[in-house]
Amino acid sequence: MKKLLTGNEAVALGAYEAGVHFAAAYPGTPSTEILENIAKYEEIISEWSPNEKVAFEAALGASIAGARSLAAMKHVGLNVAADPLFTTGYTGVNGGMVLVVADDPGLHSSQNEQDNRYYAKHAKIAMLEPSNSQEAKDMVKIAFEISEKFDTLVMLRMTTRVCHSKSLVEPGERKELPLKPYVKDLTKYYVAPAVAKQLHVKVEERLKKLEDFSNETDLNYIEWNDRKIGVISSGVAYEYAREVFGQKASYLKLGFTHPLPGKKIREFAEKVEKLYVIEELEPYMEEYVRALGFDCTGKDKIPNIWELNPEIIASSLFEEETPTIQYDKSLVANRPPTLCAGCPHRGFFYGLSKRKNVMITGDIGCYTLGGADPLRAMDTTICMGASISVGHGAKKVFDRYKKDMRVVSVIGDSTFFHTGINSLLDVVYNKSNTITCILDNRVTGMTGHQDHPGTGYTLAGEETEMISIPDLVRALGIKHVRTVNPLKLDQLKEAFDWAFALDEASVIISKYPCVLKKWSKFDREEFEPLEGKCEVDVEKCIGCKMCVNTGCPALQFVKEDKKVKVDPVQCVGCELCMQVCPTEAIYKVGD
């Protein structure tokens, strides 16, 4: 029976049915659930890797060993994995290898909206683009066949609305496959310059064969309707185009989008009167269509920023406004995401926000919200791991040019393992006295609680070596290391005083589990749980707002009586508000 699955669940099912042996990923929205779902199949070796480069390389190793392998990541994760990607474009594979990449048009949960289709072109590998969950599952299976037939890495390019939309999927059976024989082949995997030189020749030959395939495959198909309008589209944009044009247009639906099918595009474009190229983000296909010599309507009308939907396509192409209800939207207050009630990061950023002459370089995770109102305790957020290295560069300049500025670099536990380690090595090696704060909430928080090398568990739920962050940073050469509970503001203040007084690099580890985390055996052994709830004594409350300025969503300043009240449903009793209240108006119940 058909099932309603997200694109990510469908990719996992496709991997299972395709007989995949090995899969690895680093979590990242909107790709995270791919590996979470693959891990449910015991037949597949499934791993969280410390970062995307490692995931990619582990999957490549599995492929060279003869396995069908898969690596999954969000779009910016491929930037981290770009180095092995380009060389794999040369080597090809042994067992089939599929790279699943999830772009995030609309930046729902990302720092940019890069269009990764250009990576496939740049790295000279094959690319498939599903439009819905059924296609996502089918294309994973086809991708492995293409990978093995043409000896190429295949990229499956998804987008947020394919990953996180549910549509009907017909499940099938798993086909168990034996490993391909492992053969030592220096001319293929030993990419010394002389070898690579020859491999580049093969890459170009392979691309020609892939283009022939692109012209022949049913993954790229024409649906003839009225020939006055012809639409070339791919991915979820195709589904939007169908809503807009229905049966009033003919379609060239592209599922295999690198190399693009020049012959098929020509055949289609020549037979329609008006040609539209409808794609999300950049004019990847449109540039190709124009280079073939066809005039078309595309990014001259349809925006290349943010995600599309049928209404945006229709209104930009036909310059007609869809009728909507008119009302004063300014009445609606913002509802930005916030750190949860009881979040240990809140205590940390509250403490940090009190420091003057400080540049705070931040990183990617829930704690990025420490830069938002009301704490605003962050100056930069660039990419995974950048907090420490950006901080290092800034500090070197401040010192050389005698600027009275300290630098605090803030990074999460999972992010530190991801790409923070090299940066901290730079701090030690090139001698900047930055203060690196590792916010260790014992889990990869933002993406929904995945394990990492510091949690003591693998993706499969097996116990494993728990990497000690203090030991690791000392091994990197940091001499000054302290661990604090960020919900104890006096402890935190003392640690900051200590670190700010040092003229050598230091690390403060702010350690307490994420308030939403289901505690592991190790957490229960190490930490005291939060208990009870906070309450406000209205007689003592002077309405100074010190507590609400921590940004806790369990606290509300009531304008009418100028007092604060606690929402007992949200409060978890972290006591941060009690510590900042100047009149001791907040007390604990159930303590």
Added chain:
Amino acid sequence: MTDTKSILLVGVGGQGTILAGNILSTALLEAGYDVKVSEIHGMSQRGGSVSTQIRYGKKVHSPVIGRGQSDILIAFEAMEALRYLEFLKPEGKVVVNDYKIPSAPILMGKADYPENVIEILKEKASTSVIDAAKIAQELGNMKVMNVVLLGALAKAMDLTDIDWEGVIRNTVKKEFIDINIEAFKRGRDKLALAEA
């Protein structure tokens, strides 16, 4: 366009919109429709504004809609109804939970919760108001507020022929089946009264 219907379900992270969306989409599927559902995960969920789009019909293409394209807007929180009102067709329906969750700027006293939200909605669109919190409280579990609203939605969309009980039975945890079935019925019947 087509016979495809669009439902926009909005609320605040943590209100159970995802479970409600799951029950609804499963029910539509079992009723023989093609169904597509779109949700957003990740950063916006941390106490932020959340939305689920559900589309059903004979053959559904797009999983998402744009402004002025939803047949119904079901809001688990009152201000969220106003935030997403522009996505409703001018002739569309609103089902709104008479329930307020102040957002961060409001909690800090930096913004105000809009006054007369329900009145504005009623003035602008065909609006049914339901106090799902009160019903959930009467049933003894605030968490079933989402299924109360689902009952109201089923009535508003005239989707009453579906075997909702069966779907709820298969979707929620065993110990919560009875209370959720009751919550669904109460929401459905309450809306029938409100519409009468």
